[in-house]
Amino acid sequence: MTEVLDRYPAPAGFAGPNTITEAEYNRLYKESIDDPDAFWGKVAKRLQWYKEPTKIRDVDLNPDNFKIKWYEDGELNVSVNCVDRHLEKRADKTAIIWEPDDPNAPAQRVTYGELYTRVCKLANALRKLGVGKGDRVTVYLPMVVDAAVALLACARIGAIHNVVFGGFSPTSLADRVRDCDAKVVITADEGLRSGRRVALKANVDAALQLPDVTSVEAVVVLRHTGGDIEMQAGRDHWWHEVTANEPGECEPERMNAEDPLFILYTSGSTGKPKGVLHTSGGYLTYASYTHECVFDLREEDVYWCTADIGWVTGHSYIVYGPLANGATTVIFEGVPSYPDSSRFWTTIDKHQVSIFYTAPTAIRALMRDGEEPVKKASRKSLRLLGTVGEPINPEAWRWYYDVVGDGRCPIVDTWWQTETGGCLMVPLPGATAAKPGAAMKPFFGVEPALVDANGEFIQGAGEGNLVLLGSWPGQMRTVYGDHQRFIDTYFKAYPGMYFTGDGCRRDADGDYWITGRVDDVINVSGHRIGTAELESALVLHAKVAEAAAVGFNHDVKGQGIYVYVTLKAGEVPSEELRKELVAHVRQNIGPIATPDYLQWAPALPKTRSGKIMRRILRKIAENAPEQLGDISTLADPSVVESLVQERFIR
Numbered sequence: 001m002t003e004v005l006d007r008y009p010a011p012a013g014f015a016g017p018n019t020i021t022e023a024e025y026n027r028l029y030k031e032s033i034d035d036p037d038a039f040w041g042k043v044a045k046r047l048q049w050y051k052e053p054t055k056i057r058d059v060d061l062n063p064d065n066f067k068i069k070w071y072e073d074g075e076l077n078v079s080v081n082c083v084d085r086h087l088e089k090r091a092d093k094t095a096i097i098w099e100p101d102d103p104n105a106p107a108q109r110v111t112y113g114e115l116y117t118r119v120c121k122l123a124n125a126l127r128k129l130g131v132g133k134g135d136r137v138t139v140y141l142p143m144v145v146d147a148a149v150a151l152l153a154c155a156r157i158g159a160i161h162n163v164v165f166g167g168f169s170p171t172s173l174a175d176r177v178r179d180c181d182a183k184v185v186i187t188a189d190e191g192l193r194s195g196r197r198v199a200l201k202a203n204v205d206a207a208l209q210l211p212d213v214t215s216v217e218a219v220v221v222l223r224h225t226g227g228d229i230e231m232q233a234g235r236d237h238w239w240h241e242v243t244a245n246e247p248g249e250c251e252p253e254r255m256n257a258e259d260p261l262f263i264l265y266t267s268g269s270t271g272k273p274k275g276v277l278h279t280s281g282g283y284l285t286y287a288s289y290t291h292e293c294v295f296d297l298r299e300e301d302v303y304w305c306t307a308d309i310g311w312v313t314g315h316s317y318i319v320y321g322p323l324a325n326g327a328t329t330v331i332f333e334g335v336p337s338y339p340d341s342s343r344f345w346t347t348i349d350k351h352q353v354s355i356f357y358t359a360p361t362a363i364r365a366l367m368r369d370g371e372e373p374v375k376k377a378s379r380k381s382l383r384l385l386g387t388v389g390e391p392i393n394p395e396a397w398r399w400y401y402d403v404v405g406d407g408r409c410p411i412v413d414t415w416w417q418t419e420t421g422g423c424l425m426v427p428l429p430g431a432t433a434a435k436p437g438a439a440m441k442p443f444f445g446v447e448p449a450l451v452d453a454n455g456e457f458i459q460g461a462g463e464g465n466l467v468l469l470g471s472w473p474g475q476m477r478t479v480y481g482d483h484q485r486f487i488d489t490y491f492k493a494y495p496g497m498y499f500t501g502d503g504c505r506r507d508a509d510g511d512y513w514i515t516g517r518v519d520d521v522i523n524v525s526g527h528r529i530g531t532a533e534l535e536s537a538l539v540l541h542a543k544v545a546e547a548a549a550v551g552f553n554h555d556v557k558g559q560g561i562y563v564y565v566t567l568k569a570g571e572v573p574s575e576e577l578r579k580e581l582v583a584h585v586r587q588n589i590g591p592i593a594t595p596d597y598l599q600w601a602p603a604l605p606k607t608r609s610g611k612i613m614r615r616i617l618r619k620i621a622e623n624a625p626e627q628l629g630d631i632s633t634l635a636d637p638s639v640v641e642s643l644v645q646e647r648f649i650r
C-alpha cells in the first residue's frame with residue numbers, strides 16, 4: 001500500500017486543456033463572488049441560446065420579497081443544447097455507451113447523430129399524444145438508452161419530466177403522478193437487475209388504479225425484456241409503434257430560461273416528498289459547467305457515473321451535464337455485485353472508462369471483497385475518480401485511491417443535493433489537494449457559512465449547520481405546487497439564507513467536511529428517506545398505533561433504518577407481525593426504505609408537550625444507552641428503560 005498522507009494533490013502531468021489550476025481557482029472564485037453577474041453571464045455563453053440573456057440574476061432570499069431568477073430574458077431549448085448542437089462536429093461521436101445487466105449481452109453505442117433521431121421521433125410521438133409545453137410526463141424506466149431519450153424528448157417539446165426511480169413501489173409512483181398531475185407515463189415492460197426482472201409496467205398499472213390518480217391519458221411502453229404484460233386499449237401504446245412512422249426531425253420548443261425543465265421528488269424532514277423544480281437555462285448552465293470543471297473533462301474521455309437516472313445525480317451527471325458538453329457517457333443497467341464484485345472494474349476495462357463516479361456505499365461494499373476482484377481488471381484507462389451521496393470515511397477513500405486508482409487518480413468528493421442541481425463543494429482536481437473525507441472548497445459562486453443553533457455565524461475553524469449565502473444558477477426554484485413550502489423549508493430557519501439540512505465542519509485550513517444530515521432525514525446508501533414517510537407508512541397498518549423512525553450508523557449503507565412501533569391496544573407483538581410490518585413499509589415506499597430493525601415499543605419517549613424525543617431513540621438505536629443524556633424532561637422517563645433493555649444489540 002502507498003503512503004498514508006493527509007493531502008493528495010493531483011499527480012505531476014495530470015493537467016489537460018480544461019484543468020483549473022489553484023491560481024485560476026482562486027482568481028475565478030473571487031471574481032464569481034465579487035461580480036456574480038459578470039461571471040455567470042460569461043459562463044452562460046457556453047450554451048446555445050435563441051436569445052442570449054441580458055438579465056443575469058434577480059435574487060432576493062428574504063421570505064417577504066422572495067425571488068430566484070437566472071437568465072430571465074434568455075431563450076433556449078435544452079435538447080438542442082444536448083444533441084443538435086453537437087451534430088456539426090460530433091455526429092459520429094459516441095454519445096452514450098450502454099452496458100446491460102448481463103455482461104454477455106451486447107453493449108450498445110449510440111452516436112450523437114443517432115441520439116438526435118431517436119429524441120426527435122419520441123418527441124413527435126409525444127406531441128401526437130397531446131403532450132405540449134408545460135405538461136408533466138412521469139418517466140418510470142430502467143437504466144437504458146431510452147431513459148435519456150425520454151428526458152430529452154420531453155425537453156424538446158417543453159414538457160416537464162418527472163422521473164420516478166424504478167425501485168419505487170406503485171404507491172410511491174402514484175403519489176408522484178398524482179402530485180404533478182402527469183398526463184403521460186413512460187415506462188418499460190420490465191427492468192432487469194442482477195438477472196431479476198422488475199415489473200415496471202405492472203407497477204404502473206397498479207399505481208394508476210389507486211384513488212385519485214386520474215390525470216394520466218396515455219402510457220408509452222418500451223419493449224425491453226419482452227416479458228408478458230397487459231396493454232390497456234386506448235391508454236397504452238408501444239414505444240416502437242408510436243415512433244415508427246414519425247420523422248427523425250422535430251421542431252424544438254423555444255423555451256424561456258426560467259421555464260421548468262423537470263420535477264424530481266425528494267424526501268425532507270416532514271410530510272410527503274417534495275417536488276423539487278428545476279428550470280431550463282440556469283440548471284443546464286450549471287450542470288454543464290460543473291461537469292466540465294469538476295471532472296476536468298476532455299474530448300476523448302469516456303465518462304461513467306453509476307447513479308440511477310431516478311436520482312438527481314443521474315439527471316445532472318449522466319444525462320444533462322455530459323450531453324451538453326458533447327461527452328461520451330455510460331449508462332449501466334446492472335449492479336456492482338453482479339455477476340460478481342469485479343463488475344465495475346471489468347466494465348471500466350471493457351469500455352476504456354477514464355472518469356468514474358460512484359457512491360461511498362458501493363465502495364464500502366466492494367471493499368469487503370478485498371483487492372482480488374479489482375486486480376482482475378487493469379483499470380489503466382482511469383484518470384479521475386469521484387464520489388457522491390454521503391460522507392466518505394477516510395478508510396474507504398484510501399482504498400478507492402490506492403486500490404482502484406492505483407494511487408494515480410485524483411478523487412473528487414462532490415457535495416451537493418437534489419435541490420442544488422449540481423455540485424457545490426469539491427476539491428477541483430487540478431486546484432485543490434484532496435483530504436480523504438472532505439468536500440474541501442466551494443465551487444464558483446457558492447458561499448458556504450456555518451451557523452450555530454442561535455443563528456450566529458461561526459468564524460474560523462468550527463462546526464455548525466451549513467447554510468449558503470446568495471444563489472447559483474442551478475438552484476431549485478420552487479416545490480412544485482407549494483411555493484410557500486419551499487420558502488418555509490429552506491429559507492425560514494435562517495432568514496435570507498438557504499439552509500442545507502447538513503452539518504459541517506471547517507478545519508484550520510478553511511476546508512469543509514460534511515458531517516451528515518442534521519434534520520430528520522436518513523441517508524441510506526446515498527438515498528434520502530424522511531422519518532415522517534416511514535412513520536406514516538407504518539401507521540397506515542391497521543395494527544399500529546404509533547411509530548418512530550431514526551437512522552443509525554451502518555458499515556456499508558452509511559445509515560440504516562431503525563423503527564420503533566407501538567401496537568394498538570389488544571394487539572400482540574410476534575415475529576410474524578414484525579416481518580409483516582417490515583414488508584408493509586417495503587411495499588408502501590420501496591425496497592430502499594426497508595427497516596433494518598423494528599423494535600416493539602410499549603410507549604415512545606415524549607416531552608411533556610407530546611413531542612417524540614428522537615435524540616433518545618437515536619442513542620438506543622446506536623446501541624449507546626450510556627449516552628442518553630438528560631431524560632428528566634420526559635413525560636414518563638420509565639419508558640426509556642424498557643426500550644434500552646429490549647434494544648437490538650449488534
Ligand code: WT7
Pocket residue numbers: 266311312313387388389390391392413414415416417418419439500501502514515516517523526527528
Ligand atoms: C444529501 C443530498 C447530491 C446527489 C446525491 C444525493 C448528502 C451528498 C455528499 C458528499 C457528504 C453528501 C448530504 C446532502 N451528500 N453528497 N459528497 N459528502 N454528504 O442527493 O438525495 O438530494 O441528498 O446527501 O447529506 O444533503 P440527495
